[in-house]
Amino acid sequence: MAEVLRKEAFIIPEGMVYLDGNSLGPMPRSVPDRVARTMTDEWAQMLIKGWNKAGWMALPEEVGAMVGRTIGAPEGSVVMGDTLSIKVFQALASAVKMRPDRRVILSDTGNFPSDLYMAEGLVGLLGQGYALRTVAPEDVAGAMTDDVAVVMLTEVDYRTGRMHDMQAITKAAQDNGSVMIWDLAHSAGAIPVDILGSNAEFAVGCTYKYFNGGPGAPAFIYVRPDLADAVEPALSGWLGHRQPFDFDLNYTPGNGIERMRVGTPPILQMAALEAAMEIYADVDMHDLRAASIALQEQFIEEIERDVPQLTLASPRDSKNRGSQVSWRFEHGYAAMQALIARDVIGDFRAPDIMRFGFTPLYLDRNDVSRAVKVIADVMHNDLWDREEYKTRARVT
Numbered sequence: 001m002a003e004v005l006r007k008e009a010f011i012i013p014e015g016m017v018y019l020d021g022n023s024l025g026p027m028p029r030s031v032p033d034r035v036a037r038t039m040t041d042e043w044a045q046m047l048i049k050g051w052n053k054a055g056w057m058a059l060p061e062e063v064g065a066m067v068g069r070t071i072g073a074p075e076g077s078v079v080m081g082d083t084l085s086i087k088v089f090q091a092l093a094s095a096v097k098m099r100p101d102r103r104v105i106l107s108d109t110g111n112f113p114s115d116l117y118m119a120e121g122l123v124g125l126l127g128q129g130y131a132l133r134t135v136a137p138e139d140v141a142g143a144m145t146d147d148v149a150v151v152m153l154t155e156v157d158y159r160t161g162r163m164h165d166m167q168a169i170t171k172a173a174q175d176n177g178s179v180m181i182w183d184l185a186h187s188a189g190a191i192p193v194d195i196l197g198s199n200a201e202f203a204v205g206c207t208y209k210y211f212n213g214g215p216g217a218p219a220f221i222y223v224r225p226d227l228a229d230a231v232e233p234a235l236s237g238w239l240g241h242r243q244p245f246d247f248d249l250n251y252t253p254g255n256g257i258e259r260m261r262v263g264t265p266p267i268l269q270m271a272a273l274e275a276a277m278e279i280y281a282d283v284d285m286h287d288l289r290a291a292s293i294a295l296q297e298q299f300i301e302e303i304e305r306d307v308p309q310l311t312l313a314s315p316r317d318s319k320n321r322g323s324q325v326s327w328r329f330e331h332g333y334a335a336m337q338a339l340i341a342r343d344v345i346g347d348f349r350a351p352d353i354m355r356f357g358f359t360p361l362y363l364d365r366n367d368v369s370r371a372v373k374v375i376a377d378v379m380h381n382d383l384w385d386r387e388e389y390k391t392r393a394r395v396t
């Protein structure tokens with residue numbers, strides 16, 4: 001197994017154990033220079049010429065290819081842009097059009113709310129009896145009735161880290177005649193994904209989590225290569241047009257995955273993300289997965305030994321778990337604030353989940369042990385039991 005630890009590639013404040021790369025990855029050391037160069041050498045000097053001269057217009061496909069290599073997507077099947085919520089809507093809108101005689105979008109109650117909200121918005125817009133149906137995660141396979149047009153799921157549960165069986169569910173959906181959309185928000189950059197091998201029609205994901213692209217980094221969308229020239233983009237923006245600079249009055253979808261572009265790409269964010277993605281160029285996702293599991297197992301073992309107040313909320317079997325470990329604790333919000341005040345950074349998810357993400361690119365065994373010591377101190381001495389830790393901030 002090749003070493004995946006590359007702490008020197010990231011800037012992490014001295015003394016901090018960062019267990020929140022699953023919400024916002026830390027900044028890669030290469031990013032500030034890259035963004036500065038894009039600003040000073042490109043934007044400042046080239047101005048409008050940058051779109052051609054600096055290759056800005058090609059970045060959504062070029063960076064898409066870098067993302068694609070980590071999820072088993074062939075060249076030309078992934079494009080960057082917008083935010084994940086928008087990409088969810090875009091995939092859903094294209095998918096329902098592929099099954100015009102069916103009216104149901106099936107998802108699960110473990111999905112991230114924004115995905116469900118976007119589906120709600122779409123069915124409201126479509127009218128005509130379209131509906132979103134959500135069932136418990138373990139009931140998805142049994143809920144595939146012949147009215148289901150689209151199955152939309154997030155592979156790794158954002159709260160508990162529980163994983164769906166991507167291959168089995170995709171097969172069940174397609175055997176049922178439904179179109180499959182996978183949200184890879186907590187998979188991409190964290191676990192090996194074989195999206196082409198899964199045969200799913202669509203996948204979407206974000207890049208500010210495990211890929212460390214920075215706050216507001218663009219999302220990605222994958223369309224199975226055999227469908228890319230057939231899908232109808234509902235968000236038919238000019239940069240998804242075949243010839244945007246013909247300024248045609250009517251929309252003609254672009255070639256292949258390009259049609260999933262919408263409007264002007266965020267070039268500064270794209271530059272930051274491109275620099276961040278270079279870290280993945282020589283990382284084997286199976287090695288990364290093995291290292292992540294080793295850290296998670298160490299964490300579970302040490303917490304269960306030293307901090308019995310916490311109850312494991314994640315699947316115990318590592319093969320059913322993504323790259324995070326979550327615990328239930330009644331005063332989880334305050335406890336997490338107390339940890340954050342002591343530079344052990346995780347996050348809280350209502351109602352009672354303390355969530356810790358593991359990224360072996362910049363975390364090692366010592367970091368895990370250090371975090372467990374602080375958690376034990378906070379829990380054994382009730383250090384969380386202070387007013388200042390109980391007031392909810394806008395972002396938890």
Ligand SMILES: *Cc1c(COP(=O)(O)O)cnc(C)c1O
Pocket residue numbers: 083084085086111112114115154158183185186206219
């Ligand atoms: C993080 C996350 C999102 C966030 O969507 P944005 O539009 O990027 O804010 C959406 N869905 C899932 C499953 C997520 O984990």
